[in-house]
Amino acid sequence: MVLEVHNLHKQFKGKEILRGVDLTVGAGEVVVIIGPSGSGKTTLLRSLNFLEHADRGQLQLKDQQIDLAKPTKQQVQWVRRHTAMVFQNYNLFKNKTALQNIAEGLIYGQGMARQKAEGVARAALDKLGLADQADAYPAELSGGQQQRIGIARATVLHPEVILFDEPTSALDPELVGTVLNDMQALAKQGQPMVVVTHQMWFARNVASRVVFFADGRVVEEGAPADLFAHPKEERTRHFLNSLAENY
Amino acid sequence: MFDLSFARQALPQIIAATPMALLIAAVATLAGLLLAILVVIVRERPLPLVTPLVATLVSFIRGTPILVQLYLVYYGLPQLLVVLKGWGWPVDPDGLSALLIAFVAYALNAAANLSESISAALHAVDRGQYEAAVTVGMPPARAIRRIVVPQLIANLLPNLTNIVLDLVKDTALVYNIGIVEVMGEANIISALGFKYLETYLDALLVYIVTCWLIARLFQLSEFIVRRRRPTNA
Secondary structure, eight states: OOEEEEEEEEEETTEEEEEEEEEEEOTTOEEEEEOOTTSSHHHHHHHHTTSSOOSEEEEEETTEEEETTSOOHHHHHHHHHHEEEEOTTOOOOTTSOHHHHHHHHHHHTTOOOHHHHHHHHHHHHHHHTOGGGTTOOGGGSOHHHHHHHHHHHHHTTOOSEEEEESTTTTSOHHHHHHHHHHHHHHHHTTOOEEEEOSOHHHHHHTOSEEEEEETTEEEEEEOHHHHHHSOOSHHHHHHHHHHHHTO | OOOHHHHHHHHHHHHHTHHHHHHHHHHHHHHHHHHHHHHHHHHHSOOTTHHHHHHHHHHHHHTSOHHHHHHHHHHHHHHHHHHHHHTTOOOOGGGOOHHHHHHHHHHHHHHHHHHHHHHHHHHTSOHHHHHHHHHTTOOHHHHIIIIIHHHHHHHHHHHHHHHHHHHHHHGGGGGGGTOOSHHHHHHHHHHHHTOHHHHHHHHHHHHHHHHHHHHHHHHHHHHHHHHTSOSOO
16 A cells, blocks of 8 residues: 555534545555535545644555654655645746746755756656746746646656645636646556546546545545446435536 | 025035934844744744734834834833843843934834734735645745745835835934934034025935935845746736
8 A cells, every 4th residue: 555544533623524534545546536525525635744734543654654643743744755736726836937846846855956856847847748838937827737837746756646636626628638638647657646626537537446525534435437337325326416417 | 595505515414414314224124124023923823922912012013103102112111121120130221322212113113014014925925835835845944935935025025115215214203312313414404504494405305315215226126036037926
């Protein structure tokens, strides 16, 4: 297992957001989390790299066993150095160029020499076909370009797992495809990832496993073909039906 | 009639008093900035007692004229030092110069105003960028230094310019506690020669040129800071 979460609990002002979540990610696995808005999917993701502070729970990442409620500073730093995150609103560094955005983590997170890091960043931009935007600032890029750079920023770190928090939700519909393409390519390379998304196409076609999440807990999980065709739980059926109705 | 030659003769003397005004404004700005940073930290990470106290002080300073604050420090600080001395602190209540009192009063005033501007400039940098920085493995302090602070400074500069200009203009009040700066000098000269309009026009000229130069200086620094970030963010 690359990542294992056990019995994760989280409250906001007395309201239970996460009620004992278990989640695993195996080598090369793409775990896609679907579920209604406000069910705690994002909070779950953000608890894994300590952007939110969990009340209870265990995290195993590689060989490290970490108490999510009481991590040491070193553990927080270690987890963040071995994971990466892609955000709904991209969150590119606005005072840095596209190239610098990608290189920044290599230099200041992993201690790579600047020249080497910029070489890696340039190669990543080349691969995306964005080489001519290397010196552009985020404000000069489209949302799709920003998000693709956000994904490159995470990918170049070669993290154990990349956490995607609704990466296409803020995008214009016609830009969603390019971003999903990048993610699919990444999945094919065997990069383990956890993806919170409302893109059912991605869940059906790219996920190794789909997790249906509602009311702060995992309702059921399984291979995409099984879960979409034969959901076991009433709650899952209801959710999937309500999606179909929207088409 | 307007006595041009008197105005011309008085001008160099009034210009000679400008460094005093600039000194007070500069010390107030620098000390105020340091204090303001502490104020912002305390207000961002609420501490019981300290944070409400600081918030109250800030709102008091922002809600009262600087002249009142100047008098309050002028008459209050020596008494405070007497009390502290009574408690065995190594302070000398008689050694307080008017200039030191001006420094304290203007620095406190600057700190209150700057703390509000710094808070606003900080909150204008969305937290998501800080989060992104720590998730690529930057330690929090480095994330703040490399990502948050540069943008905070760019956001702060326009307000900082206004605050510094206000401080320079407000130094016109320190003659009230016996410090001779531009306004004090103008008062002295005009009283000696009974030529009020001439000297105060000189003072006006000095303030306008000084403030214009300072504004240009900040404009230039803003240009340099923003040059590496062409579009507004």
